[in-house]
Amino acid sequence: MAFKLAFLLAVVAFASVSATTTTTVTTSVTTVSADEGEEGILSSHDRSVIRKTWDQAKRDSDVPxxxxxxxxxxxxxxxxxxxxxxxxxxxxxxxxxNFLAQAYTILxxxxxxxxxxxxxxxxxSQLNALGGAHQSRGATPIMFEQFGAVLEEVLAEELGSAFNAEAKSAWKNGLTALVAGISKTLKNPEDLADPQTKLSAHQVRDVQRSWENIRSGRNAMVSSIMIKxxxxxxxxxxxxxxxxSVPVGSLSGDAEYNKQVALVADRLDTIVSATGDKLQLLGNINYMRYTHAARSIPRSAxxxxxxxxxxxxxxSGVSSHDMDSWKGALDVLVNGIAPKN
Structure with a gap:
């Protein structure tokens, strides 16, 4: 398969989309339009300049x-x-x-x-997909930086005076942001974080595997944590x-306290089990946020x-590698239940 330049290709399935099409993405939570006015990764001014200069340059079929x-x-x-x-x-x-076909696919x-x-x-979403797809092909960040430099040179020659200081600045900002985004995702697909849950497949695997080894003692673990x-x-x-009002030293013998411990331990068990299912995980987190809002429990707790x-x-013997995955999972949980102001 030909090596496709990830910096320029969105996804092959989009290749037939024209430059004037408004592209939308629909998820189970929201619909986002490419022209909805967000700042995105660039200012609206830079986006406008990039679009205008690109529309001028691409009129010349020799540019790609x-x-x-x-x-x-x-x-x-x-x-x-x-x-x-x-x-x-x-x-x-x-x-x-074949060369020309590749060039116009890039266009x-x-x-x-x-x-x-x-x-x-x-x-x-596009950068995640592109980085993951090109990791196995040996793509490196420097390749995309080099391609960006070539792109700037061609645009400068093609546009002449229209490629002024304002245009150079906008393109440089755009290329820098895109290369940085792709560089972060030049990894295996299982290492890519889900856009909604913020967890990767390997984090889910690590958390669930290590939890399985200790879940039988989860009540004792939760009780120890709550007393501390x-x-x-x-x-x-x-x-x-x-x-x-029960003294901390007497909590382990209190029936209501032990019911709460069992409830927390089972909820934790349910959430860990749901980490691999986006809808279940987000549903559990939203439920926790909703049911605890009335108590006004602070984020610090x-x-x-x-x-x-x-x-x-x-x-309990969880490895340092798995602990990194647990940290990511707990960050997602805390941020979902008690978002930062």
Whole structure:
């Protein structure tokens, strides 16, 4: 399969979209339009300048082949990545059908990328997909930086005085943001965080596997955490009206306290089990947020519980690698239940 330049390709499925189409993405939570007026990854002014100058440049059908040709000429080692014209002599590339097809695929992809700049969610989704798709092909951030430099050179020559200081600044900002976004996602698909849950497949796997090894003792673990929490921050116990006045030293023998421990432990077990199912996870987090809002429990209490849980997990033998995944999962949980102001 030919090596497609991730910096410019949105996804092959979008290749037929024209530059004037308003692209939308629909999820189970929201619909985002590329032209809805968000700041996105660039200012509205930079987006406007980029679109205007690109509309001018692409009118010349020679621009896409020139961009790809100059990239390969400047970095001949990359031609081998394009299997369909890997062995074509340089002086024959501009008339080679496979080369031209690749060049115009890049043109179509760039049209979509430019139209998508206003939507943070749409761009994040595209960059995640592109980075994941190109990691296995050996793509590196420096390749996209080099391609961006070539693109700027061609635009400057094609547009002449229209590629002024304002246009140069807008394109530089755009290229920098796109390269940075793709560079972060040049990894295996299972390492890419889901746009909604913010968890990757490997984090889910690590958390569920390590939890399975200790879940039989979850009640004792939760009880230990809650007692430590009440000792360190006595006011938190006051949120539990049924045992608010029970001395901390007597809690382990209190029936209402033990019911609460079992409830918390089972809820934690349910959430861990749901981490691999987006709808179930988000539903559980929303339920926790809704049911605890009336008590006005501060975010700090959830953070303290998370810290103590991390200590208990480490003491239970959870590996440092899995602990990193737990940290990410707990951040998602705390941010979902008690968002920062």
């Amino acid at each position: 082949p020139q961009i790809l040709f100059r990239f390969i000429k400047a970095h001949p080692e990359y031609q081998k990545m394009f299997t369909k014209f890997a062995s074509v002599p340089k002086n024959e590339l501009m008339t080679n059908g 179509a992809g760039l049209n979509v990328v430019i139209q998508s700049l206003a939507s943070q969610e749409l761009m994040a 929490l009440f000792k360190e921050t006595p006011r938190i116990q006051k949120y539990f009206a049924k045992f608010a 959830w953070e303290d519980f998370g810290h103590l849980l991390m200590e208990s997990l480490a003491a």
